[in-house]
Amino acid sequence: xxxxxxxxxxxxxxxxxxxxxxxxxxxxxxxxxxxxxxxxxxxxxxxxxxxxxxxxxxxxxxxxxxxxxxxxxxxxxxxxxxxxxxxxxxxxxxxxxxxxxxxxxxxxxxxxxx
Amino acid sequence: xxxxxxxxxxxxxxxxxxxxxxxxxxxxxxxxxxxxxxxxxxxxxxxxxxxxxxxxxxxxxxxxxxxxxxxxxxxxxxxxxxxxxxxxxxxxxxxxxxxxxxxxxxxxx
Numbered sequence: 731x732x733x734x735x736x737x738x739x740x741x742x743x744x745x746x747x748x749x750x751x752x753x754x755x756x757x758x759x760x761x762x763x764x765x766x767x768x769x770x771x772x773x774x775x776x777x778x779x780x781x782x783x784x785x786x787x788x789x790x791x792x793x794x795x796x797x798x799x800x801x802x803x804x805x806x807x808x809x810x811x812x813x814x815x816x817x818x819x820x821x822x823x824x825x826x827x828x829x830x831x832x833x834x835x836x837x838x839x840x841x842x843x844x
Numbered sequence: 845x846x847x848x849x850x851x852x853x854x855x856x857x858x859x860x861x862x863x864x865x866x867x868x869x870x871x872x873x874x875x876x877x878x879x880x881x882x883x884x885x886x887x888x889x890x891x892x893x894x895x896x897x898x899x900x901x902x903x904x905x906x907x908x909x910x911x912x913x914x915x916x917x918x919x920x921x922x923x924x925x926x927x928x929x930x931x932x933x934x935x936x937x938x939x940x941x942x943x944x945x946x947x948x949x950x951x952x953x
Contacts, residue, residue, distance in 0.1 A: 763940065772848075772932050772943035773887070784940050821886060823941075831936055832877060835887040 733814045734836035736822050742842045743812055750808045751839045753825030762805050763833060764797055765821040766790065774823055779805060780827060846871045848935050850944035855925050860953050865947045867916040867933035872922045875936035878918055881946075887932065889917075905951045923951045 735754040743749050755762045759801055760781050765773035776795070777787045779803035791797075796811075799805040819840050823833040847870040857863050867876070875894055879887040889942045891900045893909035893916060900907050902929065906919045916933055934941040 763945075770946075772946050773941075775940040775942070784943055784946075789941075823887075831875060831938075832889060832892045833941060834889060837878075837886045 734822055734824050734834050736820075736836035738839055739837060740840050742844060745843055746811055748810045749812060749841065750806055751762050751820055751822075751841075753805045753807070753822030753836060755804070755822070756834060759824035759826055759834075760802065761825045761827050761831070761833075762799055763823040763825075764805070764807050765823065766818045767821060767838075768817075770811055776807075777812060788801065790809075807823075809841075812841075814843045817843045846852040846855050846935065846937065846942045848942050848944040850931075850933060851949050852947060853945060853949050854950075856950045856952060857920075859924055860922050861944045862922065863920050865920070865931060865949075867912045867918070867944050869916075869933075869942070869944075871914075871935070871937065872887050872911070873914075873935045874909075876909050876917070876951055877934045877936065877941065879932045879934060881932065882929050888894060890931075918947075920949075923949075925951045925953060927951050 733844045763778040764776040767773045771773045779799040794810045797807045821838045823835045824832045825833040849868045878891040890908040896911040897927045904921045909916045928951045930946045933944045
């Protein structure tokens with residue numbers, strides 16, 4: 731296993747379109763996180779899953795955003811009716827639930843809404 | 845809401861010099877992580893600090909955690925150009941990681 735994988739790496743979309751990103755975590759990790767990072771800022775938490783259950787969502791996650799993790803493996807993050815303010819790097823991370831909860835991040839998906 | 849503050853936000857230092865980056869946080873936690881991010885890249889894990897008094901060292905970087913003071917430090921010894929990057933601390937509350945504002949480090953020859 732080579733780490734957390736995200737697809738696509740880059741996405742350019744027109745305002746109003748829907749986009750979907752995929753994250754494949756490290757296989758033995760049961761926690762999966764989504765973060766958003768804009769230029770010059772630290773990553774902001776969006777949501778996290780433990781196995782297939784979505785346990786916490788940020789207020790940043792408006793009703794246009796939805797995340798799933800069917801069967802507790804890969805996860806998808808969908809943004810509907812994209813807005814220019816959605817332009818950011820979307821980062822996925824995974825970790826164990828245990829004494830060492832170090833999170834490993836994927837390469838991210840850079841979204842540009844034009 | 846938990847706040848994680850790093851200082852300085854920007855740091856320009858000469859090669860060979862020493863410096864410390866500070867990370868203060870506003871809630872009880874005994875788990876803190878340091879990450880490095882190069883421009884346009886994702887986050888690379890540097891240190892995992894899981895208890896009060898934890899100290900970890902890797903090369904020219906050393907991180908420590910004081911949970912009573914809610915403070916972590918990242919010390920840079922004899923800086924080299926390759927250390928130029930943005931450094932983030934992140935506090936683990938059990939449900940999510942709260943990231944600091946980041947410290948953009950530039951090492952000047």
